Amino acid sequence: MTRENETHNPASDAGRFSYEGLDRVIHEKARLGILASLAVHEDGLVFNDLKQLCSLTDGNLSRHLRVLSDAGLVKTRKTHRGPRAQTTCRLTSNGRLRFVEYIDVLESVISDAHSDAKAEKRRMGKYIVGLSRT
DSSP states (O other): OOGGGSOOOGGGGTTTTOOTTSOHHHHSHHHHHHHHHHHTOTTOEEHHHHHHHHTOOHHHHHHHHHHHHHTTSEEEEEEEETTEEEEEEEEOHHHHHHHHHHHHHHHHHHHHHHHHHHHHHHHHHHHHHHHHHO
């Protein structure tokens, strides 16, 4: 029997959509943007460039970087260029690994939702066709 022909039983789906791999540290919108930006810039980004890419204020970016740093995902380094300090942000190797794992789980969320939505659409189509015959 295919899944499409089965009667939906919510009890059999217990925990199916819990997605434990959606790391709460990463899942927050601003932190996800920070990690995505750093993932595609292997050499890291200067604080102001990262701030602009993620549309964050200085304070917001600093706070999110602190959370990511405390979690071991991001490392910041301050250097001096002329009279001003410059902060460079980089993913740690652990941060890169956890980000890739997070993306894998997120792809599962999308795949599961898409296949279930397609199955539901097929079921509804059969239901509507059945109604039109009566």
